[in-house]
Amino acid sequence: MKTTIYMVRHGETPWNVEGRYQGQLDPPLTEKGRQQAQATAGKLAALDFAAIYSSDLARARQTAEALAAQIGLPVQFDARLREIHQGEWQGVLIGDIRQGWPDEINGWETDPWQHHPPGGESLLQLQARVFAAFDEIAARHPGKKVAAFTHKLPIALLKIRFQGHPPEQIWSLLPANAAWEIFDVEA
8 A cells, every 4th residue: 555755844944044054953943934834734734644743853843833733633753754963063054064174074065975974974874764764654654645844864865765866966855945755655
């Protein structure tokens, strides 16, 4: 049986605007982010979801809660849907990362499968936890539609897995704030 999962990226945060690496730190949505969450909820509300899941980080949680309020389902939180842990770069502006870690950021941007943020997760570690959460969610809801609220790198990894994109294209697969991808899975 096919499970359809709508993977939704959270709305805008102040750190998105500033160019500050968020990782697993927890900034809330901006006013624009809250509006994006409401608009996304309005577009998805008629889809008869069986369940709503979310990363437990505030930006994803607040985006998920907009849909939950419209359709009357609770949000189930799963920390495995969090963004990649960016180690020493979390909370740091991209310009400061380029100054403080020039070799590391170059490696991360040009060959991310072989490099990772200092003290943070690798893409393979992120992939393992996100895929485990995704597969469990799909198995729990055979033949149903599910909404899951997460972050840009988890969605990009799922696009590689299900849409056949080459792994080296990961940076071109990052979704915009409050955008979603639809994945059909045989559960």
